[in-house]
Amino acid sequence: MAKEMFTGAQIFLKSLEAEGVDEIFGYPGGVILNIYEALYNQDKIKHYLVRHEQAAIHAAEGYARVSGRPGVALVTSGPGACNTVTGIANAYYDGYPLVVFTGQVSTEQIGNDAFQEADIVGITRSCCKHNYLVKDVKDLARIIKEAFYIATTGKPGPVVIDMPKDVLTAKAAFEYPKEVKLVGYNPTYKGHPLQISKALKLLREAQRPVIISGGGVLQAGAHQELTKLAQLLEMPVAHTLMGKGTYPESSLQSLGMLGMHGNYWANFAVVHADVIFAVGTRFNDRITGCLKRFARDSQVIHVDIDPCSISKNVKVDIPIVGDAKNVLSAMIKELSSKPFTIDHEAKEKWLKQIDEWKQKRAIPECPSDKLSAVKVIETIYEYTKAFKPIVCTEVGQHQMWCAQMFKFDEPRRFITSGGLGTMGFGFPAAMGAAVADKNALVLNIAGDGSIQMNIQELATCMDYGLKVINCVINNGYLGMVRQWQEKLFNKHYSETKISAPDFVKLAQAYGAKGIRVEKEEDIIPALKEAMESNCSVFIDFVVENFEMVYPWVLAGQPLNKVLLSNDQKVC
Amino acid sequence: MSTLHTISILVTNEAGVLSRVVDLFSGRGYNIESLTVAPTIDRNYSKITITTVATQEAIEQICKQLHRLIPVLKVSDLSVNEAIEREIVMIKIQPKDEDADKILRIAEVTGAKVIDITDKTYTLQIVDDEKQIQALIELIKPYGYKDFVRSGKVALSRS
Ligand SMILES: Cc1ncc(C[n+]2csc(CCOP(=O)(O)OP(=O)(O)O)c2C)c(N)n1
Ligand SMILES: [Mg+2]
Numbered sequence: 001m002a003k004e005m006f007t008g009a010q011i012f013l014k015s016l017e018a019e020g021v022d023e024i025f026g027y028p029g030g031v032i033l034n035i036y037e038a039l040y041n042q043d044k045i046k047h048y049l050v051r052h053e054q055a056a057i058h059a060a061e062g063y064a065r066v067s068g069r070p071g072v073a074l075v076t077s078g079p080g081a082c083n084t085v086t087g088i089a090n091a092y093y094d095g096y097p098l099v100v101f102t103g104q105v106s107t108e109q110i111g112n113d114a115f116q117e118a119d120i121v122g123i124t125r126s127c128c129k130h131n132y133l134v135k136d137v138k139d140l141a142r143i144i145k146e147a148f149y150i151a152t153t154g155k156p157g158p159v160v161i162d163m164p165k166d167v168l169t170a171k172a173a174f175e176y177p178k179e180v181k182l183v184g185y186n187p188t189y190k191g192h193p194l195q196i197s198k199a200l201k202l203l204r205e206a207q208r209p210v211i212i213s214g215g216g217v218l219q220a221g222a223h224q225e226l227t228k229l230a231q232l233l234e235m236p237v238a239h240t241l242m243g244k245g246t247y248p249e250s251s252l253q254s255l256g257m258l259g260m261h262g263n264y265w266a267n268f269a270v271v272h273a274d275v276i277f278a279v280g281t282r283f284n285d286r287i288t289g290c291l292k293r294f295a296r297d298s299q300v301i302h303v304d305i306d307p308c309s310i311s312k313n314v315k316v317d318i319p320i321v322g323d324a325k326n327v328l329s330a331m332i333k334e335l336s337s338k339p340f341t342i343d344h345e346a347k348e349k350w351l352k353q354i355d356e357w358k359q360k361r362a363i364p365e366c367p368s369d370k371l372s373a374v375k376v377i378e379t380i381y382e383y384t385k386a387f388k389p390i391v392c393t394e395v396g397q398h399q400m401w402c403a404q405m406f407k408f409d410e411p412r413r414f415i416t417s418g419g420l421g422t423m424g425f426g427f428p429a430a431m432g433a434a435v436a437d438k439n440a441l442v443l444n445i446a447g448d449g450s451i452q453m454n455i456q457e458l459a460t461c462m463d464y465g466l467k468v469i470n471c472v473i474n475n476g477y478l479g480m481v482r483q484w485q486e487k488l489f490n491k492h493y494s495e496t497k498i499s500a501p502d503f504v505k506l507a508q509a510y511g512a513k514g515i516r517v518e519k520e521e522d523i524i525p526a527l528k529e530a531m532e533s534n535c536s537v538f539i540d541f542v543v544e545n546f547e548m549v550y551p552w553v554l555a556g557q558p559l560n561k562v563l564l565s566n567d568q569k570v571c
Numbered sequence: 572m573s574t575l576h577t578i579s580i581l582v583t584n585e586a587g588v589l590s591r592v593v594d595l596f597s598g599r600g601y602n603i604e605s606l607t608v609a610p611t612i613d614r615n616y617s618k619i620t621i622t623t624v625a626t627q628e629a630i631e632q633i634c635k636q637l638h639r640l641i642p643v644l645k646v647s648d649l650s651v652n653e654a655i656e657r658e659i660v661m662i663k664i665q666p667k668d669e670d671a672d673k674i675l676r677i678a679e680v681t682g683a684k685v686i687d688i689t690d691k692t693y694t695l696q697i698v699d700d701e702k703q704i705q706a707l708i709e710l711i712k713p714y715g716y717k718d719f720v721r722s723g724k725v726a727l728s729r730s
Contacts, residue, residue, distance in 0.1 A: 125591060126598055130641045133587070150641060184583060184644045308635040 008137040008168035009034035012101070015144040017044055018176040021072050023063070023435055024048070025056040029076020030116065031165040032103035048435065048464060051456040053080050055428035057087020057158075058454070061096050062432025065415050066390060066440075068221070070097040070151050071432065077103040078116030081162075082123065086422060089127035091158040093419025094242060095219060097151040098158035099144075100128075106166040107135060121162050129157030137170040145177045154187030155306040156219060187305060191322035196330050199277070199301045199318045206275035207346040208353075209235045212258065212287070215242030215418070216280015216304060217324050218411040223247065225328035226279060232335055234347040236354060238266040240281050241403055244414040249407035255354065256407075259287035260553050261400040265357035267551075267559040270295075272353075279303045280324045283313040284419065285555075293558035303327045362550035362564045370544040371518060373473045377401045377445065379523045380471055387531070389441040390415065390433045392468075394426035394450030397479040400549045402445050424453025427470060431457055434466040441531065442467065448474040448500045458510040461536040469530045469537045472503055476545050483548050507538035516540045575604065576630050577656060577726045580619040580637060581645040584610050588642045592619055595636050601625055605658075605723030616644070620725050649726045656726040660704050661686070662711055663694045663718040670714050681707040692717060 006014065012035055016024070025048045028036045039047055050056045053075045060071025071091075075084055081102040091098045105114040110133075121133045130150050132143045140163070147159040203209055217226050223246045230237050230253055237247040238255040247254055258266035267289075270276060276298050281287070283302075288294040295314055302309075302316040303324055310319045320327055366372035377398065391406055392415040393399040399416055408414055415433060417425040430444040444451075451472050461468055482496040504514030513533045515526045517540065530537040552563045582588045589608055596603050604622040611618050625633070630648055637646045649656075662683075666674050671693070678685055678695050681703060687694040697707050704721070 121587065122590070125594055182641060185641045306639070308632070308639055312632055 003173040005171040006174045007034065007038070007171055008134075008140055008163065009038040011137065011140050011172065011174050012144070012163070012168070013038050013042060013045060014174055015141050015176055016072065019144070019148050020069075022046060024072040024074055025050055025059045025063075025432065026074035027053050027056060027076065027080055029080050029103060031077045031105060032074065032163070032168065034165070034168045035074065035103075047074075048460065050428070050460050052454060053083035054087050054424070055431070055454050055457045055460070057084045057098065057100060058090065058422075058425050058428035059432035059435070059457075060098050060100070061087065061091045061094075062392065062415055062429030063436040064091075064096045064098060064432075065429070066412055066433045066436035068412065070099055070148060072099050072101070074101045075103065076116070077105055077120075078118045081118050081120040085123060085127065086420075088124055088158045088160065090417055090420045090422045090425060092127050092129065094417065095155050095157055095215060097156035099147045099151050100158055100160045102160060102162050103168075104133065104162045104164040107164045108166070110164065120160065124160050128160050131160035131162065133162045134164065134167050137167050137172040140167065140172070141174060142177050146180050146182060149180045150182070150185065154185075155216070188307075188321045189305070189323040189326050191303065191320040191327035191330060193330070195318055195320045196327065196334065199320060200331055200334055202275055202299055202301060202318065203233050203235070203277060204340055204342050206235075207343060208273050208350045209233065209275040209277060210255070210269045210273040211235050211237040211247075212240065212270065212276060212278040212281055213237055213243040213246045214240045214279060214281025217243055217246040218280075220280065220305070220324035220326075222279070222323075222325035222328050223411050225325055225332060227251075228332055229328055229335075232332065233342060234344070234351075235277065236269060236351060238262070238270060240284070240287050240418075241416065242418045243281065244403065245408035245411035248409040250409050253351075257403055258559070260289070260555070261404065261549050261551060262287070263404075264360045264362070264551050264562050264564065265354055267553065267562055268357045269354050271558070271560040273298045275299050275301065277301045278314075279328070280305075282306075282309045285313070288313060289553050289559040289561075290556055360564065364547075365565065366544050367546050368544055371520060371542060373398065373475060373541070373543040373547050374401055374405070375520060376471070376473060376517075376523060376541045376543060377405050379520075380443070380445065380527065381406045383524055383527050384441065384443065387441045388413070389443050390430070390437065392416065392426045392430040392433060392442070392444040394444070394446040395421045395423045395480075396447040396450060397475070397483060397547070397549045398445055398447045398473040400480070401473075423447070423450035427451060427454050427468065428457050430468040430470075431461055431466055434461075434468055435464075442469065444468050444470045446470055446472050447479060448472055448476065449478045449498050452500060455506070458507065458512055458536060458538075462511050465535070467534070467536050469539065471539050472541060473543055474500065474503070474540050475543050475547065476500075479547075480549070482546075486546070486548070487554070503538045503540040507536075511535070513537040514540070516542065518542045573624050573626050575622060575624050575650070577649040577654060577724060578621045578623070578630070578634065578637075579647045579649050579726060579728075580621065580643060581611070582617050582619060583642040583644070584615055584617040585642060588617070589619065591640050591642065592621075592637065595633060595640075596621070596623060599629070599633070601629070601633070605721070607723040607725050620723070622724050647728065649728055653729045654726045655729060656700050656724050657698055658701070658704060658724045659722040660697045660707070661694055661720050662707075662716050663692050664711065664714060665692050665717050666714055674711070674714060677707070677710045681710065683707055
């Protein structure tokens with residue numbers, strides 16, 4: 001009997017179905033019309049039509065971050081594909097799984113500068129985990145299977161599949177592969193037992209240990225193991241920006257965030273530790289400060305699934321390549337297998353020392369009687385925490401204040417662009433989060449600059465009844481850049497004063513709700529009103545222009561050179 | 572300290588793999604000194620040999636990054652242990668009549684072969700390691716040469 005034949009477009013959809021994908025973000029165009037035709041004739045996969053392809057990718061990433069499943073996006077060739085690049089790079093640096101499908105001109109036209117041709121495989125090569133150009137419809141199902149596998153295993157990341165028009169119309173039999181065979185790709189999951197034993201010995205003997213918990217802990221779903229190990233060995237835990245929620249911030253042993261705008265005491269603990277136990281972090285310069293001065297007097301144990309992260313920036317004494325959950329479970333198992341001793345007294349002394357450092361805090365100061373951004377964000381946190389919101393941010397001062405003020409006891413609740421620091425990420429990511437968790441309260445804490453980079457997605461939210469509460473911290477400036485100019489460029493605010501539309505009217509123009517807040521006593525009523533609204537909201541918080549983010553370790557300075565206020569030189 | 576490294580990379584033999592590999596070097600601002608690539612006996616795979624000047628730390632990082640590429644199966648830095656290295660060089664010479672004999676003698680002592688003769692030119696070929704190739708080049712230089720090409724190194728570890 002002849003096998004049933006399907007077009008590439010149909011195979012595309014059947015493969016997504018086989019992967020359990022039921023929601024995708026996309027934007028149509030000439031070369032992928034056949035896919036849109038196939039979408040039209042089915043109801044298993046829901047397509048969200050965005051307003052800009054960059055937003056489709058960020059939305060897919062927001063979706064992936066909340067659901068733990070790969071985000072999927074579909075765009076056309078040329079301009080559509082090129083618009084995805086920032087989104088793909090963003091997911092690559094923060095390590096979230098995406099499968100991005102781009103249309104391509106017909107195979108015989110490739111390389112001829114055809115209309116809307118772009119070499120997206122070449123363009124994205126250095127900013128995705130892997131990419132494919134499908135040259136034969138017979139390869140399509142296998143490539144999709146491989147792409148999902150690569151995107152979600154090892155250190156997760158985005159994979160791009162470029163599909164020429166003729167591949168989508170050509171026919172082939174469909175059989176979705178059961179397994180993938182990739183001889184060159186075998187991520188290491190299990191940590192080396194010898195390294196694990198060595199690490200445990202060091203950790204047991206440590207007098208002043210500290211854990212640095214990064215995004216890899218979240219990715220591996222290892223937050224419980226991390227918490228357990230920290231308790232067993234009485235180790236305090238600092239987290240990176242991406243590691244927020246990997247260790248309960250309400251716990252006494254939590255030091256909160258470390259790094260450039262991290263807590264004074266978290267940075268001091270890392271500087272004075274005798275053993276640093278880093279899990280699932282790349283040691284980005286935002287958390288190490290001056291590299292030469294980082295961990296000068298401490299031993300470093302580093303667990304990461306990506307061998308490239310190890311000893312790249314920080315020289316590591318005990319490297320352990322492996323999945324965080326796997327490695328931490330193995331450590332707990334070994335510890336529990338026989339009685340062990342640790343120096344409780346030393347640990348107590350260490351925690352007491354940290355407690356003393358905790359007295360040193362940045363004192364928020366609002367230079368005028370205008371509303372303080374810090375106050376606004378603090379109030380948003382206090383008011384919404386009972387509702388367990390998903391909190392997205394854009395990039396800038398407001399992002400750092402959120403990272404400092406919002407406390408999470410669980411992962412996948414704080415969504416922010418770390419590695420690439422992409423302004424315009426927050427709103428579409430929040431939209432994707434709202435798709436992934438339809439009952440969650442989704443906030444996007446935004447800057448007045450950043451929100452204008454993907455503000456068009458309000459239309460998408462309105463179309464699909466997605467509710468995002470955008471809290472615009474409107475300081476009239478590209479605040480974070482202005483902050484650097486204030487400190488390092490003699491207050492020459494070159495091109496950082498930025499205007500914005502009337503966000504209230506703008507929201508209304510989209511059919512959404514707009515609220516303006518200029519006084520402290522209006523913050524909570526506005527939040528209440530926003531939460532009661534049945535559609536997306538913009539709250540325009542008109543705040544002081546010149547507030548600064550503290551603590552602040554200037555770029556290139558060691559971690560313990562923390563500035564706590566405007567007039568302080570270096571402490 | 573930067574030194575010359577020979578890196579051997581086993582990859583799947585498919586379109587685009589070479590550019591992925593080369594991108595890693597150019598993306599970090601490293602110049603590739605030489606590059607060879609050809610299928611292995613099993614034509615599903617290719618062997619790429621790259622020589623580059625870099626510090627030990629940089630090379631380690633590059634090797635890890637290379638390993639991260641999906642179509643890369645194996646990466647070895649052949650400078651770490653002893654390796655056998657060979658390269659082909661062809662030199663086209665147009666000697667003055669009185670020098671012709673000397674050229675032939677140089678070829679003989681350096682182990683180069685005369686692989687082509689026209690009425691005006693000789694083409695020598697040498698297959699050898701860096702030291703011998705340099706020796707030949709130094710000997711030929713005074714007589715001038717018309718054209719010159721080298722294949723780039725191929726290498727195997729001894730063990
Ligand atoms: C796409 C992009 N362009 C430029 C930057 C550089 N940048 C970092 S923070 C920032 C200012 C952000 O301003 P705003 O959104 O108003 O936030 P604020 O700092 O005022 O809270 C800029 C321009 C960036 N991170 N991303
Ligand atoms: Mg601003």
